Amino acid sequence: MAVRGAGAPSPTAGFVPGWCSRWPPAKYVLRESDCPTASVPATSLDFPTVDLRRLADTGTAAEEEASKLPSALHSSTARRPRRSSIPTSWSPPPPPPAPAGGGGERFQFQPEGYGVDRVDTDEQVLDWCDRLCLEVSPPESRRLRFWPAHPPSLRRLLDEFTAASGDRVAAPLLAAMGRALEFPEDVFSGRLGGDRAATYARFTYYPPCPRPELVNGVKPHTDNSVLTVLLLDPDVGGLQLLSKRDGGAGGDEWVNVGGLGHNLLVIVGDEMEIMSNGVFRAPVHRVVMSVKERVSLVMFYLPEPERNLEPVEELVDEARPAMYRKLKADTFADGFFDAFAAGERAIDFLKLRVVHQEASASTS
Numbered sequence: 001m002a003v004r005g006a007g008a009p010s011p012t013a014g015f016v017p018g019w020c021s022r023w024p025p026a027k028y029v030l031r032e033s034d035c036p037t038a039s040v041p042a043t044s045l046d047f048p049t050v051d052l053r054r055l056a057d058t059g060t061a062a063e064e065e066a067s068k069l070p071s072a073l074h075s076s077t078a079r080r081p082r083r084s085s086i087p088t089s090w091s092p093p094p095p096p097p098a099p100a101g102g103g104g105e106r107f108q109f110q111p112e113g114y115g116v117d118r119v120d121t122d123e124q125v126l127d128w129c130d131r132l133c134l135e136v137s138p139p140e141s142r143r144l145r146f147w148p149a150h151p152p153s154l155r156r157l158l159d160e161f162t163a164a165s166g167d168r169v170a171a172p173l174l175a176a177m178g179r180a181l182e183f184p185e186d187v188f189s190g191r192l193g194g195d196r197a198a199t200y201a202r203f204t205y206y207p208p209c210p211r212p213e214l215v216n217g218v219k220p221h222t223d224n225s226v227l228t229v230l231l232l233d234p235d236v237g238g239l240q241l242l243s244k245r246d247g248g249a250g251g252d253e254w255v256n257v258g259g260l261g262h263n264l265l266v267i268v269g270d271e272m273e274i275m276s277n278g279v280f281r282a283p284v285h286r287v288v289m290s291v292k293e294r295v296s297l298v299m300f301y302l303p304e305p306e307r308n309l310e311p312v313e314e315l316v317d318e319a320r321p322a323m324y325r326k327l328k329a330d331t332f333a334d335g336f337f338d339a340f341a342a343g344e345r346a347i348d349f350l351k352l353r354v355v356h357q358e359a360s361a362s363t364s
């Protein structure tokens with residue numbers, strides 16, 4: 001049944017010393033080919049660190065910081081179509097299959113509160129984590145029944161962190177990304193719905209795992225966000241990005257994200273990939289487990305749910321046609337959960353990519 005956490009054991013609940021030290025519960029055990037160790041051994045990636053105070057400055061200091069942005073956002077290659085092309089026809093994707101065990105009716109997935117993965121099928125392999133997800137902005141959208149009463153300082157601290165991360169990290173970065181493309185700085189932020197734009201906070205607890213090589217902390221995915229701001233455990237690594245080896249010539253490889261200390265990591269989400277018409281790409285990432293426990297706090301910045309999500313017109317012209325189709329942000333969010341449960345990228349699951357044929361080929 002597609003209700004958050006229904007029928008799904010949680011790794012914390014299942015972690016019984018003695019019993020679990022022999023084997024993780026079968027619901028979490030990956031097929032051999034999907035085990036993190038079955039992929040190329042992960043190397044580490046050096047991240048450029050952007051100083052947000054300098055970025056918010058004027059003049060050369062800000063320009064120097066802004067020049068680090070594309071690589072800092074894992075999108076060093078702006079892959080724009082080079083020749084004039086025309087879109088092929090598109091039929092809307094079929095509705096996703098009804099969840100297993102349901103009577104055919106669709107469930108509205110509620111991402112907030114404590115829980116684990118949404119479970120759609122008996123075969124679905126679960127991620128080795130427990131989460132607490134809360135919509136923190138806009139304030140009138142907060143569903144306080146999901147906010148834990150303990151510790152009592154949580155609400156104040158989350159308020160402070162929400163304000164700081166939004167005003168001092170996400171907003172200046174969005175502005176700098178607009179400027180980096182030589183557009184007005186509100187080219188992206190101006191389309192998110194102003195005060196109605198949504199922010200979700202997700203706390204994830206990864207319990208220690210007796211056989212970390214057999215499970216995913218979080219399966220490979222891209223984020224349902226414009227930008228994601230991550231506060232990671234400074235002592236326990238595990239986050240990996242899928243990166244192009246040798247500038248794309250050598251295929252993909254998993255690289256470790258490490259050495260951030262108390263710096264925040266910012267990554268681009270699917271919605272920025274769509275809005276920027278593929279100039280900024282959402283990186284595929286995952287969390288691999290270790291025998292140590294780990295925590296993270298991740299802030300997802302999204303448009304107002306009623307907004308249309310589409311490439312901004314400044315980045316679309318005949319030489320660079322729209323690479324993604326328009327849809328409402330909340331339709332994308334619903335599709336995202338369907339895609340996540342199926343282990344697919346929402347952009348592909350929802351068939352949002354426009355396949356362009358070269359104009360020269362079609363006119364010859």
Ligand SMILES: O=C(O)CCC(=O)C(=O)O
Nearest residue numbers: 202204218239287296298
């Ligand atoms: O915990 C982490 O390091 C990353 C979690 C993540 O990718 C997510 O919540 O989308």
Ligand SMILES: [Fe+2]
Nearest residue numbers: 221222223285
């Ligand atoms: Fe993520």
